[in-house]
Amino acid sequence: MAVGLSMLLTAMVLTACGSVDNLSGGNTSNNSSNKSGTQLTGQANSSDYQGVIKNGRYQTSKSRGVSVSQESNQFNIKGFESELLNISKKEFSTKKYIFQEGQYLSTNTVTNWLGRKSKSNPTGLNPKNNGSTSPTRRNPLYLSQINEQDFLVQDGKKLKTAGITIGLAMNSVDYYKKTKYGATFETDISKSQMKAEGKKIANKVLARLRKKSALKNVPIVIAMYRQASDDSLVGGSFYAYSVNASGATKVSNWTKVNQKSYVFPIQSGQSSPNSNDESSFENFKSEVQNFFPNLSGVTAQAQYTDGSLSGMNVNINTQFYSQTEIISFTQYLQTAAQKYLPANAPIDITVQSTEGIQSFLSRKANEKKFSFHVFNSY
């Protein structure tokens, strides 16, 4: 049975935009002109999920746009969503499952859940307003983002939900105003307080999801993220997740996640995650910075998992005076990056000017050479 399913899915993958017969119509016409029924996005490689296209359109999240409209630090959104997908991949194999943007939590539901609990908002997952506006005495908002990811398998001629992942992003700082348009104040939230509140919220969310018939008997992964402050140049990080077997309405077991992102160069007074990596980056930076008579800016986001570098995005800003300068610089970066930057971890290097991106280099985990691309124009 499992073999049959995976063969079926493999066949779908091979047909690029594999068409899945739709529920109502049984529309089986070939997918090149077929805009009705369900299709898949196609799978770029085995480490990515296919997504769901319905009637020629991507099936977007039922709560689409809530995070974008509420979060002020973009890094907290991008990092939260893509790392959540990595956690999902541990439980729901990309070979077996199809990814679907969250269909069970609507914009209304998510907006209400993110609100404070009150008479008019009984489902609010953040604490009641206790009347205080003092940073240390008020009840802060703990929960800041909810992200739902659905995982489907083929069931006869339909796609069926076989598991879901919920990401809960917790504030490390709650920003608030005492009066509308007034100054912004901050309530810091300690890690221990955040963790305790997060566990309570996760249990409530799990119990609520189990009330939906389609989610009664599927595994539900809940993953906890600590957001970075608004002025951070990297996003926050996941600190724990739980895999809740079919039917479980209470989290029985949390798995710790040890992950943190840093900005390179490390600012004085800030702790360094690894002095070797730091000096590697500093050498690369000073080498690259003086390549042109005008100075280039070199910074990086570096992510550490269990104490080791698990990914780095290097951003280089400089002014170019010709296309040949861009080509030469990119070639030079290819050798300099290989020579100076830490080995093994995946690294992206983006080269920008005031005109936008000019070239970029990329190396996957455990590869040696950077591949690159210079953006051209006709």
Added chain:
Amino acid sequence: MAVGLSMLLTAMVLTACGSVDNLSGGNTSNNSSNKSGTQLTGQANSSDYQGVIKNGRYQTSKSRGVSVSQESNQFNIKGFESELLNISKKEFSTKKYIFQEGQYLSTNTVTNWLGRKSKSNPTGLNPKNNGSTSPTRRNPLYLSQINEQDFLVQDGKKLKTAGITIGLAMNSVDYYKKTKYGATFETDISKSQMKAEGKKIANKVLARLRKKSALKNVPIVIAMYRQASDDSLVGGSFYAYSVNASGATKVSNWTKVNQKSYVFPIQSGQSSPNSNDESSFENFKSEVQNFFPNLSGVTAQAQYTDGSLSGMNVNINTQFYSQTEIISFTQYLQTAAQKYLPANAPIDITVQSTEGIQSFLSRKANEKKFSFHVFNSY
């Protein structure tokens, strides 16, 4: 001899940042900490030149920045420089030659040559001011940009100039003002007039270059480019080039270049370079445009050489609401591009939002599959 040289150069390529002993010092210390002497940028692949690094710094053009400060249409700069490099590659093999930004024409020289001939500027290559401000009676500026590319080979312990390429960019429209800060007027320049003036200018330039002792006995390639108008969304194109053997002071033979760039979708009233390619693009566009509930903008630059598509840059602008939307969209594009876009030609696809580039896909000439990269954040 030729074999020895190419072996030597191959060895340099293999050592990534190959150090070349410098003239004065004979400094042969290893290049990791060596900031003096001449190095090469490293060669990314056999179809790119290595560039020259002197004392740890890229050897920039002696006329660096002249084009950037004078041209208003960026596409005329980028396209001019990178296509000029392609013309150079026909004459100066990337396996044998090292690229150096122009060192023989200085900023002053280029600025004077681009000016009008006058008492105070006897070397001006553009015609004298005849006093008229009428669009049809005045003498327009024909020559708009000069680009020099030098090609070196190893000669004992030094690098020696073994050939140079000069690109001359001619105006299709000359923009001028009658009074400072006044309105901008235009003089259109016909192709035949441009070609005639271009030939005269090329001969003058060739004769002047031969007066420099280092350039007396090397091949000099001169390539002629017709600029696009300032409001064009693609750059201009090369229309001819000449390879002038050692010592020749007059161009004896021009090779025609049949190249032109177009913007897709083709505007009504504009001629289409190829109706098959046009409908391929239109199908791709309409398929992709409606992928999200919000509309995506899809345009392209397409370059035709000898009547066939020789390259395409597709630009997609859309609004994303999550990182998973970006991943799914990119996967979908990978299959849609392969299915709909013209085969064989190299194609780049850039996916942008208001936040900048989000992902990009690329397929080399004669490849089938698009490779892709989704930009991430930590």
